[in-house]
Amino acid sequence: MLVILIYSLYFGAFGQTENAEKSCIDCHSGLLNQPFIHVAAEDDCANCHLRNENKHPQANVKGFSLQDELPQLCFICHEEYTKSHIHPPAEEGECLMCHSPHASGNKSLLLNNQPYLCSQCHDLDIDDKKFKHIPVFDGNCQTCHDPHQSNFPSFLKKEKSKICADCHENIKTEFGLKNIHPPFENDCANCHASHASNNEKLLIERTPDLCFNCHTDIQSGIESSLVVHKVINDSKNCANCHASHASNQYKLLIQEEKQLCLSCHNKTIITKTDSIKNIKQMLKKGNHIHSVIESDGCVICHNPHYSDNQQLLVGKFPSGNYTNGESENFELCFFCHDSGLMENKIDSTVTNFRNGSKNLHFVHLKGPKGRNCNLCHNVHGSVNEYHLMDKIKFGNWEMPLQFKSVQNGGTCNTGCHEKKSYFRQSLN
Secondary structure: OHHHHHHHHHHOOOOOOOOOOOOHHHHOHHHHOOOEEOHHHHHOHHHOEEEOOOOOOEOOEOOEEEOOOOOOOHHHOOOOOOOOEEOHHHHOOOHHHOEOOOEEOOHHHEOOOOOOOHHHOOOOOOOOOOEEOHHHHOOOHHHOEOOOEEOOHHHEOOOHHHHHHHHOOHHHHHOOOOEEOHHHHHOHHHOEOOOEEOOHHHEOOOOOHHHHOOOHHHHHHHHHOOEEOHHHHOOOHHHHOEOOOEEOOHHHEOOOHHHHHHOOOOOOEEOOOOEEOOHHHHHHHOOEEOHHHHHHOHHHOEOOOEEOOHHHEOOOOOOOOEEEEOHHHHOOHHHOOOOHHHHOOEOOOOOOOEEOOEEHHHHHHOEEEEEOHHHOEOOOEEOOHHHEOOEEEEOOEEEEOOEEEEOOEEEEOOOOOOOEEEEOOOOO
16 A cells, blocks of 8 residues: 555556656657756756646646736746846746746747847837947847846836947946036937947938937038038047047047147148138247237137038138238138228327328228238247238249238338338337
8 A cells, every 4th residue: 555655656647648757858858958057947947847636647637727818927936027127028928938948949838039039029120220239149038138027118227328338448438527417417228229230320210310319400511501621521420529428528529629629720731712821830840829829729710510611711811912902802801800800090009110190001901902911920829920821822933921020110121112110109
């Protein structure tokens, strides 16, 4: 009797056949023949299965039932759902949509590798994309997402910015900078695709079009202006000058403004219509630098994006050596300088370039063939007082200016006229 009792207890659960010596594995040998085995299944089938009243085996009839309905059965071992967002398959007990209950060739007993498993329900739109987010490419959706539950949208494991910062450590530094780009501060997905993109850095759109989604005023100005800064249309475009995320500089510039401009204008630049001199060298050599450059930088005279004026100037300024001597043609200069400098024939206050009270700027600038300011002055800087140049270029001829400052005035001896002197006050 004791032997019969022991035999019944040992084989009662899984030996419901006439040949009771057989175990589950004898018939179901393939269930655990995988690299990753469910611990509960490897330990004992009875952890999940219970014998019912049906004889086993027999065709189309199950001799065993689950210990409990899903997901309650899983909760015997696994954590129950307590967070605000629950993945619908998990909430509805459809655990087997993603997991094998016995064994799998994939980690976490998944039925297929990520992201292919996820894409059965989610349109990830990644297959035809040129650039894939590394976790997606490596099949690690769980780097960012919890597949069961989360307190964050899209089942993210953390706030989005914190998740990004886990891999992109520069983000932590950028959030500490003085000026933060609002889209970056708000949500990385404002500019970057989370999974895949046809654009580098997973941008949702190529720049500068991406930037124009917010900066419509810049786009409008570029599209309607006669002159556009060349760097806007090269491969780096906006990133030539601006940081995408954050900066300690005004307007998210990647360097202090003047240094930034001089990082390109450190050589002669030839364009289709003009030749731009080496400004950095000019300023380095100059003992007398135009004061607005020192105080306000380049943008006091130049629009860094676009303009209807030559050389991206913010106001009208004539080209060439001669021009119609009207003050409106010199709008740029008169943002700072008194227009009486060229309009007042007699004046003893608006300029020091005068013979007594005779305004010599008026003499040079007025009339249908007025001299341009840059005929005598270097608008950036010079080794000479008053930003005066050593030589004036007429075609291939570099004409010496030969200006000399004297007490109370100066002398000039150019190819334009014989040597002449001026004195602000009479020497008598």
